[in-house]
Every structure is written in C-alpha cells, then in structure tokens.
Amino acid sequence: MVGLTSVAEVVPFAAATAGYALVPDLDHPGGSASRFLGPITGLISALIRRLSGALYSLTKGPRDEDSTGKHRHATHTLAAAIGLGLLAASLGDRGKWAVLAIAATGLLLAAHVLGDWVLFAVLGASAYSVFGTALPGTTPADALQAGLSGIGGWIGVAVGLGMFTHCLGDSLTRSGCPWLWPLPIRGETWYEIRLPRLLRFSTNSWVERLIVVPALLVAGILLLPGVYPFILSTFSEGEVTQSVHRIFSGLFS
Incomplete structure (x- = not known):
C-alpha cells in the first residue's frame, strides 16, 4: 500500500486519511471540522470561506451559477487536495515528529466526528503493532519511532x-x-461532477448511512496489509461454499 510495509506505518497513514477526509468541510461554519477547535477552527473556516468566495468570483465561467462560491468550492477540488498533500509531504520529510503531529491531528479530527471508538481502535492497533514489531534489544518506543520515520x-x-x-x-x-x-x-x-440523476442521493440519507459508509469501511479494512491475503488463506473457495451452505441450511431448516 503506497510503499508502506508494516502495520506500524499503515495505522498512522490510515488515521491521517480518515481525519483529513473531513477537512474540505472547513468551508462550512456548521461543519464538524469548523467546530473542531472552537474559535480557532471557526476563524480558519471564516478565512477559507472568504478566500473561496473571492476565487469563485475571479474564475467562474460564463455558465457558472450565481453563487457565493463559499461552500463546496475551493476546498472541494483536486487542486486543493494536491496542494495540502504536498505541504504535508514536505513537513513529513522533516522527521518523525512532524509525521506524528499530522497523523495525530487527523486522528483527533476523525474521533471528533465519528466518536471516541475511532481513537481507541487506532490506539489499540498502534499498541499491538508497536509491541509486535519491537525487535529484541529494542523498546516499543524504538518501534514506534521507526514506523513514523518509515512514513516520511x-x-x-x-x-x-x-x-x-x-x-x-x-x-x-x-x-x-x-x-x-x-x-x-x-x-x-x-462544473459539479455527479452521478446520473437516478443514482444520486441526499447527504445523510439512508443510502449513505447503510450502503456507502459500510462499503468504505469494509474497503478500508481490506486495504490494511496482510488482511486480504489472510482472508484468502483462511477461507478457500470450497470452505466458503460450505460455510454459506451451512448458514442457509440453518436459516431455512
């Protein structure tokens, strides 16, 4: 997975990905990211909305709608994702503590939005990976620092x-x-990129809660190193077929 080879590297990477997925909504005063640090992120949100509105006015095309250009504009672009990603990469190259600060910010933001269970899950996985990867003669702190340094x-x-x-x-x-x-x-x-009309859904709808979010969660778990090969090695095609048969036999017996 993008050059990372151990769980000690992947866990901070995943925490940062989950947390910074919420950053684009800094352009909304009521967004979770805007309320993350109270007045501090509130001020950042106000500045982002002002800059986004100015950028929209300067660059809108002849058929763009009459809009303030604040919400779902500047921060919701591939250009913004690349720009902030390059900034984070330059900071990460400076050392493990910069990586830790970026990953911790993402983790706390994800926990703020999704609940404390995210924090406990990531910390538990981190503890497991740190103690599991510590070599003889080294401490868990050494293993943690090695994992952070490996991310860069x-x-x-x-x-x-x-x-x-x-x-x-x-x-x-x-x-x-x-x-x-x-x-x-x-x-x-x-131009707003969107699905065909029949496939679109509203934000916070049952489709998002019951289909999209669980699908992304399962995909995220399968992307963790070793998980997918473990599943394949544990459940061969014949075993899967037998397991499914036993489940349905039990349901309809």
Whole structure:
C-alpha cells in the first residue's frame, strides 16, 4: 500500500486519511471540522470561506451559477487536495515528529466526528503493532519511532487522498462536487461532477448511512496489509461454499 510495509506505518497513514477526509468541510461554519477547535477552527473556516468566495468570483465561467462560491468550492477540488498533500509531504520529510503531529491531528479530527471508538481502535492497533514489531534489544518506543520515520513524505499522500475521497463522496450526492476546477466543462469552471440523476442521493440519507459508509469501511479494512491475503488463506473457495451452505441450511431448516 503506497510503499508502506508494516502495520506500524499503515495505522498512522490510515488515521491521517480518515481525519483529513473531513477537512474540505472547513468551508462550512456548521461543519464538524469548523467546530473542531472552537474559535480557532471557526476563524480558519471564516478565512477559507472568504478566500473561496473571492476565487469563485475571479474564475467562474460564463455558465457558472450565481453563487457565493463559499461552500463546496475551493476546498472541494483536486487542486486543493494536491496542494495540502504536498505541504504535508514536505513537513513529513522533516522527521518523525512532524509525521506524528499530522497523523495525530487527523486522528483527533476523525474521533471528533465519528466518536471516541475511532481513537481507541487506532490506539489499540498502534499498541499491538508497536509491541509486535519491537525487535529484541529494542523498546516499543524504538518501534514506534521507526514506523513514523518509515512514513516520511508518504503522510502527504494520506492527506491528499483523504481530501480527494471527500470530493468523490460528494460527487455521489445530488449537489455534486466541482473537483475538476479549473478545467472548463460546458462553459463552467466550477462544473459539479455527479452521478446520473437516478443514482444520486441526499447527504445523510439512508443510502449513505447503510450502503456507502459500510462499503468504505469494509474497503478500508481490506486495504490494511496482510488482511486480504489472510482472508484468502483462511477461507478457500470450497470452505466458503460450505460455510454459506451451512448458514442457509440453518436459516431455512
């Protein structure tokens, strides 16, 4: 997975991806990211909205809608994801403590939105990976520092990937997302990318809660190193067929 070879590296990477997937909503005063640190993130949110509105006014095409250009605009673009990702990568290259700070910020933001269970799950996985990878003659602290050092600039990929994932998620909704800005499409530089009308759903709808979120959760688990090969080695095709047969036999017996 993007050059990472151990759980000690993947856990901080995943925490950063999950947390920074919430950053684009800093452009909304009521967003969870905007309320993360109270007045501090509130001020950042106000500044982002002002800059986004100014950027929209300067770059909108002849067929772009009459909008303030604040919510779901500047922060909801591939350009913003790449820009913040490059900034995080440059910081991550400076050392393990910078990586830790970026990953911890993402983790706390994810826990703020999704609940404390995220914090406990990641810390538990981190503890398991640290103690499991500590070599004879080294301490768990050495293993942790080695994992953070191994990530380095890859932390920028986590940040950019998280933000872009948010954009893709918004593209599934009825409002769409202009993440291809400033590429002009049909006279619009802020063209909202969205699914065909019949496949769109509203934000916070049952489709998002019962289908999209569980699917992303399962995909995230399968991306962890060793999980997918473990499943394949544990359940061969014959064993899976027999297990499914036993389940249905029990249901309808």
